[in-house]
Amino acid sequence: MADEVLVNDRFLRALRREPVDTTPIWVMRQAGRYLPEYRETRGRAGSFMGLATNPERACEVTLQPLERFDLDAAILFSDILTIPDAMGLGLSFANGEGPRFARPVRSAADIERLAVPDMDGELRYVMDAVRLIRQELHGRVPLIGFSGSPWTLACYMVEGEGSRDFARVKALAWNEPALAHRLLDTVARSVAVYLIAQANAGAQALMIFDTWGGLLGPAPFREFSLRYMSQVVDALKADAASRDLPVILFSKGAMGQLEALADTGCTGLGIDWSIDIGEARRRVGDRVALQGNLDPAVLRASPEIVEREARAVLDSFGNHPGHVFNLGHGITPEVDPENVKVLVDTVHAHGRKIRQD
Template sequence: MADMPVFMIDAIRVLSGQTVSPAPVWLMRQAGRYLPEYRALRAEKGSFLGLAYDPEAAAEITLQPIRRFGFDVAILFSDILIVPHAMGQDLTFTEGEGPRLKPPLEAARLEELTPARQHYAPIWETVRRVRAQLAPEKALFGFAGSPYTVATYMVAGEGSKEQAAARLMAYADPGRFEELIRAISADTLEYLSGQVAAGADALMLFDSWSGSLSVSEFERWVIAPTAWLVAELRARHPATPIIGFPRGAGSKAPAYARETQVSALALDEAADLEFVVANTPDTLPLQGNLDPMALKAGGAALEAGLARIREAMAGRPHILNLGHGIDRFTPISHVERLLELHRR
């Protein structure tokens, strides 16, 4: 964690187990396409990947929602696929089609890749630039994809709804899949450790596709590698909180929190908030789970969603957030209304 007055940073206080009222707030994908200032910079600079690897532009994008809304947390503008790019896969983003990684590892071998770890350096420089410009009472969160979710992209070469290629490899050739998970975990450790050294105050692990796994596979490919990564990060950076986001975990979320020993548990919009609250220690910080569509709809849907979360989280360490990324067509006025309702 950055060398700064941590006691001033409400989000870090919450991640350390304290209750803060009103709860700190930030939104997943708060730096991005719903903001006109982001779209203007994207039009000027070009590709998404070009922006991510341009520390000046990436720092500006990270700070845009802080300037506009005064969120309590700046989340690094980057992508979870930086790790496979640094591990040697070619990475491209095609408008309307999403990311592509070549060669897909369902057809190629991990040892055939030539590592390109120089890709981490501009991300670390972005962190340094943001922390230098960010007000001391605001937290800066770094992040990475969790090993299983990153593996699903590396195996298929693209995103997929069912993650069939990775799941098939995990069943048919578990030794090969475990080798891949271990390699991703090792690279992710160095990548995240570099973010902390550059000034990140906390880290978040995104396991966006964990919900596609059975209970036993979830234990093996989500919980076990995440627990290893958390332990290794904590050994290097004991003061840095780590948020785990096992999207789609459902009833497995309490076990994930308990067995991985993450500092806080982030919840998607489908999570049963009452179940999670009842089955986790009341000292465990929770983040989320406002439905992005309730924010997009605004009005009564937004007010009811916020009220439900605030009631369930009363007296508990909590960071207000969405259950997934903000929709690109969300009206700016709805974000302003969320903050007005929450902070009044």
């Protein structure tokens, strides 16, 4: 695979801020419940975890959106909570509900028991899926591997389930910062090893989802989220398998921290829809590429509005290098797949027009 020639490499070139013929696009959660073929495969798998832990089925759903849409990247089908599950916390997904851990982390003894998981043991299914997806892509587009950020994983590990405010982990950070840092360091080392293993298995770009970084104020964000994402980026840049791969950070709700995020050494920043992408580009300059940032709810509007809003994002960024079009968060299950096709085709057509003007 090392000598494989990519048929379409505009996603990687855009992340390197090199010229491209048009703006590349992929969509967060592009393999998901809005696709009837995904729902059928998940039904056969019996559960979300049955789907995510089966490399053949994970490969199948990863490739499904590429059969429908002219996307410029594939992203590994998995879940951000694979690491804490491999740490023995007992992950499950109830029907109609979010994730839940049978054994959340609530004490110093719980934190002391945590260790970096074995990538060839508990997490081998993820690496097998990466290898299989790379094989089945045949160089069509690059494959993105990913992980949750240390802070986001800690949120679920301490709370034990999803939450609107994750008050337990925030209380831990305030009341026992040394203990919180011990937890976050273990998780950060695990994330780094996990992403390096994905790189070894064939991932061609890596993304860190800091879904809950925006819950923190500026100073706590730097101490408990940014610090550990920087630790992961440093580890990736120090390893032979991952040092040349682009790394994208996406910290939802933390757009006030763009400059600090750009200073981590990452290649690209995912941005949510709360900021104009042109303003974001002016703030970070030529330090990083930007990925984003259409509001996912736009995809529930008419095709004409989808076209209009996509063009607005592209026009705001302008004819500059370093833009990967994406949503400002994941696609939602109610979206009509035809609107996704409208989005992808509009981005490619208008991206070409911008470069010709």
